[in-house]
Amino acid sequence: EAEWLESGGGLVQPGESLRLSCKFSGFHFNVNAMSWVRQAPGKGLEWVSSITNDGYGTHYAEPVRGRFTISRDNSKDIVYLQMSSLRVEDTAIYYCGKDVGATNGWVDSWGQGTLVTVSS
Amino acid sequence: DIILTQSPDSLAVSLGERATINCKSSQRVSSTNMNYLAWYQQKPGQPPKLLLYWASTRESGVPDRFSGSGAGTDFTLTINSLQAEDVAVYYCQQYYDVIRTFGQGTRVDIK
Numbered sequence: 444e445a446e447w448l449e450s451g452g453g454l455v456q457p458g459e460s461l462r463l464s465c466k467f468s469g470f471h472f473n474v475n476a477m478s479w480v481r482q483a484p485g486k487g488l489e490w491v492s493s494i495t496n497d498g499y500g501t502h503y504a505e506p507v508r509g510r511f512t513i514s515r516d517n518s519k520d521i522v523y524l525q526m527s528s529l530r531v532e533d534t535a536i537y538y539c540g541k542d543v544g545a546t547n548g549w550v551d552s553w554g555q556g557t558l559v560t561v562s563s
Numbered sequence: 564d565i566i567l568t569q570s571p572d573s574l575a576v577s578l579g580e581r582a583t584i585n586c587k588s589s590q591r592v593s594s595t596n597m598n599y600l601a602w603y604q605q606k607p608g609q610p611p612k613l614l615l616y617w618a619s620t621r622e623s624g625v626p627d628r629f630s631g632s633g634a635g636t637d638f639t640l641t642i643n644s645l646q647a648e649d650v651a652v653y654y655c656q657q658y659y660d661v662i663r664t665f666g667q668g669t670r671v672d673i674k
Contacts (some may be wrong), residue, residue, distance in 0.1 A: 478663075480611075487668040488603070488611060488654050493661070502661045505564065538610050547661050549601040551622065553610035 445469040445552050449539055452557030455529055459561075463524040465539030465554055472520040473497070476542035478550050479513065479524050481535035481559075491537070492524065496545040506532075529561045565590055565657050569666035575674040582642040584669045586633075586655035593634050599659035602631055602640045605668075606651045614653075615640070647673060 451463040463479070478493040492503045492513040501513050512525040522539055536558050540550030566589040576582045592599045598618035603611040613622045618638055619631040628643040642649055650673060655666040 480665075487652070488605070488656075488665045490656070490663040490665060493663065500661075502663075504662065540610075543616070547663075548658050549613065549616045549656065550611075551613050551616075553612075556610055 445541060447539060447554035449537075449554045449557040452537065452559045454560045454562065456563050457530055457561055459529055460525070460527045461529060461559060463526070463537055463539075463557060463559070464521055465523075466519070466521045467541065468520060470541070473517040474545065476500075476544060476546055476548065477513075477515060477522040478540045478542055479522075479537055480540060480550070480553075481533075481537045482556075483532070483535040486535075489535075493542065493547070494522065500546060502547075526559070529559075531561050533559060534561045535559060564662050565592065565660050565664050567655050567657060567664055567666035569653075569655060569669045571669060572667070573670040573672070575672045576642075576645045577674045578647065579644050580674075582645050582649070582671050584640040584642075584653055584655075584671075586638040586640070586666050588636040588638075588657060591635050592657045592659035594659070598634050598638070599657055600631075600633070600638050601656045601658065602629075603654045603656065604649075604651045605654065611654065642671070645671070645673070 448466045479491040515522045536556040538556045540553045600618040602615040615631040652668045
């Protein structure tokens with residue numbers, strides 16, 4: 444069974460940067476695409492970004508495009524989300540998830556989430 | 564981006580009764596008989612849980628009282644014989660486009 448260790452969340456000021464990490468175990472990491480989804484307090488789910496299994500394909504939701512960068516290190520079984528120029532509206536729980544396939548698809552299992560708070 | 568609109572925003576159903584949630588897409592999310600839509604359940608303080616994919620295929624371990632239907636732009640999640648543990652928020656999500664999107668969610672409570 445897949446297990447995750449998410450880290451990197453915290454309190455930052457607007458304009459600052461933060462890098463989230465999500466380390467997986469229990470499956471062949473380099474087979475699956477990976478995704479990040481966020482949930483602002485009291486709000487619904489918002490897809491943020493996905494990366495193909497080989498790391499060459501990346502996609503972003505419009506609100507984060509140009510500010511966030513998703514990447515992965517298949518030798519370490521880790522997926523990252525580098526967040527720059529953070530805004531108050533980026534405040535959310537960020538969940539990493541394992542896609543079913545190598546490219547675009549659905550997430551079949553999720554981490555427990557890490558909280559990012561952007562506030563002055 | 565593809566917009567998914569769920570209805571209703573919330574509903575209350577008696578135990579043992581049926582709950583029906585609709586998900587309407589701003590454009591077709593179906594191609595060659597494949598429907599690129601998933602349904603998730605989220606309980607308070609927990610990450611989402613996958614229920615269905617390809618609009619109607621149940622994830623392993625999901626009770627058969629959960630079913631999905633639809634094609635093109637209109638999809639439905641049905642919970643037959645609602646149980647107390649089904650109280651949650653339900654989301655549809657399309658993966659037809661690489662820019663994936665969720666519906667706004669539908670809260671299901673017990674009447």
